[in-house]
Amino acid sequence: MALITISGYPCSGKTRRTEQISAILEQYIKDPTYEGPLRKVISLSDDTLHLKRASYDDSGSEKPMRGTLFTAMQREMASDTILIVDSLNYIKGFRYQMYCAAREMKLRVCTVFVVATQDLCRLWNKTRKDELKYNVETLENLIFRYEEPSSMVRWDSPLFTVLWTDNIPPVSQIWEAITKGAVKPPNSGTLAAAKAPVDALHTLEQTTAAIVSNILAGQTGAGGRLNLNSSPTLKPYIILPSRNMTLSELQRLKRQFVTVHRKAITLGTIEKGAVDWAEDSITSKFVTYLEENLKS
Structure with a gap:
C-alpha cells in the first residue's frame, strides 16, 4: 500500500536509514x-538483489541493473506491504518511473x-569492505551526476530530508504520509490500452465499404439527404454535396478514415470510457468524416 524511495549520494548512509x-x-x-491493512515491511537494495557496485562503472551494465531493481520492485508491490527501495535512485527519470508504477498499483x-x-561519502567509501566499495572514479562520477530530489515535483513528494547529523529519520511523519496521504489515480501514461474486439477491423472495412457503395448507388447529383440502409440507428443518412462523387474520391476518403482507425484498433487506446467499435458507431463517425471532407 506504500512505496518509500530512498535517494542519496553513494556511501551517504542510505542503508542505515532504511534499517x-x-x-x-x-x-x-x-x-x-493499529487496525489498517499494512502487514509487513520489505526492503529492496542493491545488496539484497546481489547487484555489484561495479555495475555502476559503465552505462552498459548500469542500465540492466536498474531494470532488475525495477522488476523486483514491481513484484513486491502489494496492498498490505510497505516497500522501501534502498538504492542510489539518483536519476529523476528513474524515480518518476517508480512513481508511475506505484500510481498504477494505487x-x-x-x-x-x-x-x-x-567528503564524508568519500571517507566512508574508503572504510568499506572491498566488495562494498565504489571505484574512486565511479564514485566521483555518481556524485557529479546526482539529480537531487525536489518537493516541487510530484514524483518526489512528499519529501523527507535526513541529514547525516540526525539521530533518526522523521518516521512518524513518514508513517502519516504512507497511511493517510492521498492515493493518486493512475494517469494516462500508466493506464493499459483498451483493446478493440477481435472483429473490429472486419467491421470497420465492411461498414465503410457498404457506405461507399450506398452513396454511389443512391446519389443523384442534386445533393441533399441520402438515407443509408447499412445502419438502423445513430445516423442512417448523409448530407451529400450538389454533385456526383466519383469512386476514386470516395475510396480515397475511405482509406484515410480506415488508416487512422486501424491504428487505434491494433495499438489500443487510452481514451476515457469504452471505445465503441460497433457498426452503428463506425457509421456515425465515417458519415461525419465524409460530410466534413466532401466539397460541393
Whole structure:
C-alpha cells in the first residue's frame, strides 16, 4: 500500500536509514491499536538483489541493473506491504518511473533524501569492505551526476530530508504520509490500452465499404439527404454535396478514415470510457468524416 524511495549520494548512509525506518514502521504495524491493512515491511537494495557496485562503472551494465531493481520492485508491490527501495535512485527519470508504477498499483508514495557531504561519502567509501566499495572514479562520477530530489515535483513528494547529523529519520511523519496521504489515480501514461474486439477491423472495412457503395448507388447529383440502409440507428443518412462523387474520391476518403482507425484498433487506446467499435458507431463517425471532407 506504500512505496518509500530512498535517494542519496553513494556511501551517504542510505542503508542505515532504511534499517531505522523499517524497524520503527514494523513497530507501528505491530501496535495493537493499529487496525489498517499494512502487514509487513520489505526492503529492496542493491545488496539484497546481489547487484555489484561495479555495475555502476559503465552505462552498459548500469542500465540492466536498474531494470532488475525495477522488476523486483514491481513484484513486491502489494496492498498490505510497505516497500522501501534502498538504492542510489539518483536519476529523476528513474524515480518518476517508480512513481508511475506505484500510481498504477494505487500505492501511497514518499521520498527520503539521505544527505551527507561529499567528503564524508568519500571517507566512508574508503572504510568499506572491498566488495562494498565504489571505484574512486565511479564514485566521483555518481556524485557529479546526482539529480537531487525536489518537493516541487510530484514524483518526489512528499519529501523527507535526513541529514547525516540526525539521530533518526522523521518516521512518524513518514508513517502519516504512507497511511493517510492521498492515493493518486493512475494517469494516462500508466493506464493499459483498451483493446478493440477481435472483429473490429472486419467491421470497420465492411461498414465503410457498404457506405461507399450506398452513396454511389443512391446519389443523384442534386445533393441533399441520402438515407443509408447499412445502419438502423445513430445516423442512417448523409448530407451529400450538389454533385456526383466519383469512386476514386470516395475510396480515397475511405482509406484515410480506415488508416487512422486501424491504428487505434491494433495499438489500443487510452481514451476515457469504452471505445465503441460497433457498426452503428463506425457509421456515425465515417458519415461525419465524409460530410466534413466532401466539397460541393
